[in-house]
Amino acid sequence: MKNLLKSTTVARAAVAAFGIVSAQAADPLTVVSWGGAYTKSQVEAYHKPYTEMTGVEIVSADYNGGLAEVKAQVEAGNVTWDLVDVELSDAVRGCDEGLLEPIDKSILPDAPDGTPAADDFLPGTLTDCAVSTIVWSTVYAYDATKFPGDKPATMADFFDTEGFPGKRGMRKTPKANLEFALIADGVPADEVYDVLATPEGIDRAFAKLDSIKDDVVWWEAGAQPPQMLADGEVVMTTAYNGRLFNAQTVENKPFVIVWDGQVWDLDLWVIPQGAPNKEEALKFIAFSTDTQRLADQAAWISYGPTRKSSVPLISTHAESGVEMMPHMPTAPDNFKNALQNDFEFWADYQDELNERFNAWLAQ
């Protein structure tokens, strides 16, 4: 009797264990990203080939950036996201606060010519808890039909409401806008953060923003600025370069991007602490950040791959057949007066500057 009991228990445990194992193998991977044309580029370049190769289903979810959901899930101990696409400042902050899993970089494949991954990725694009995929950029664009004569060409022109009258669109955050203001005020790109770290520098940036305050329409979601520009609500607006590219080529809008003074940033994969399918997520990261996959993504959206070996593989746009390289933020012509968003600066000062910016807005 006792033996019988034992064997049934063992059998039961085996069934249970087997059940769990098989359930895990079939578990879909939840990948969270920013939506729109960007998520589409990831689905085409990463998700579909990965599912084809491994049979693992990928559930794609959208969010609006920030760490709020990740923090809520980790603190509640109920993590449902396996992989999240975040900005650099959030990747660093989330890692510091223990919200993200550290990622061992040895899982990343080498470049086709044998260069180790650590050297193949652009400097500063791998962090303790994150692996980067793209370089994106905040630039400004204008509607060519609104300026038949002189055309805006520099960041200073964006702030010149006398020479180029009309409303401007700007993102409702101090990030990037303070940098734009200083560049427009004549500060060279490589000195911007030194100036911003001083109280006088912040005053100077706010004074410059103040000069166009009455002409600014503020946007929050990335899809808004191309829409505002198309509606004629504004004559020029800051926006993410990929969204503008989409409006230019897919929707044939007469928009022109001004690359002078662009502020570029990274998007990275991170895994929330305690993600349900961590092992599978790591495999997916290694797959999606290899040389070919990063180059494939660039055929769907004009964001630059962060691997050096991917750059020569960039070809044409999958839908319109446009040559992609001239539309990349990292193309040499576009990259002349470019500034990398300093995550360390923003991690330190964003609370104070957000408050000051909001107080300034409300005045």
Add this chain to the structure above:
Amino acid sequence: MAESTLQPPVALTTADGQPLKTSLARVERRARIRAFALVVPLLIFLCITFLFPIGQMLFRSIHDPLVVDLLPNTIAALKDWDGTDIPGEPVFAALAEDMKKGREDRSIGKVATRLNFEQSGVRSVITRTARRVAKLEEGPYKEAFLDANKAWGEVETWATIKRLGNRFNTVQYLASVDRRFDTEGNVVMQPEDRQIYVPIFGRTLWMSLLVTACCLLLGFPISYMLATQPLRISNLLMIMVLLPFWTSLLVRTTSWIVILQSEGVLNDILVWTGIVGEDGRVQLIYNQTGTVIAMTQILLPFMVLPLYSVMKTISPSYMRAAQSLGAPRFQAFWKVYAPNTLPGVGAGSLLVFILAIGYYITPALVGGRTGQMISNFIAHHMQSSLNWGLAAALGGILLIGVLLLYWLYNKLVGVERLSLG
């Protein structure tokens, strides 16, 4: 017959001999239990979805254990520090010990972020210093800290740490009324360019009042018509009131963007009729005006429905009686009809005002720069800055404000006169 009345009264009993009183009490108790059992699910539901989250929010606004839990040695060592000069070696040694541990279990970033809410720039001071201190085997730590970053030589840094040395504190409530502790522990105003929440609370209050007034102004005549017109017309009117009420909030807000934007329908009509020139298009959206217009339209049914249900009960004979006694039409309306509608006016206004004061999505979409309300800032601290303590404190103040107004209303008008129909 007379005999029987002289007998002492016998206690009434039921058929089975029980005293009637006990039996009745038992039946009543059973009915009460049954009634209670019926509302139990609702009670549980309310506790889970309403009382518990609010309680948790209020708790979070004063409960701030991070620094105490993660820098225990430092807080203990700082206990006797008088705050006049930078502390001595023991405090530095205690902080070094906490930092080493914090780096090991990756918790130092949490402390750094929490302290950074209080003093900008401290985050990198702590994470960088912790990186260096982790390499030090032994003291003296004071020189090493001062060498690592000059912020450790400033009294303010230490005062900030000590201030958060209480598990329960009011730092977040002070911050949400634009105040803070200075290094001596006095409550002072924030620097002028960071004073933000008091004006925003003021604006939220003002805009909610404006929306309530607009709703009352527009809703009163509509409800009057609804209540007095023949059924055929009032039914049609009712559908016109309810149709937008059933339409999604987002759809209505977005359609206001289409109508009001500077290249939108309304401005096009104005330009076409020549009322304004092509250059003089009016900015009607992405500001306070747009928010008030959209919110008034969205909240109007909440005014109309209680008003209508009260007006429906006012007998038309009151007005006729007043007029037959010689009152002019307007006087009859003002002296007889209007006072009777007060419970509806009160209910509608209170409903609209309380909904308006916590409104979020419409100001976020059409508020632009000047139309933002306090809930948009609460959302900011929930979603972007992750300063949940401050978000909870702002929410707490909003809750207290609404309760105060309710109390005031009760004092002035009386809640028992509130009528939703």
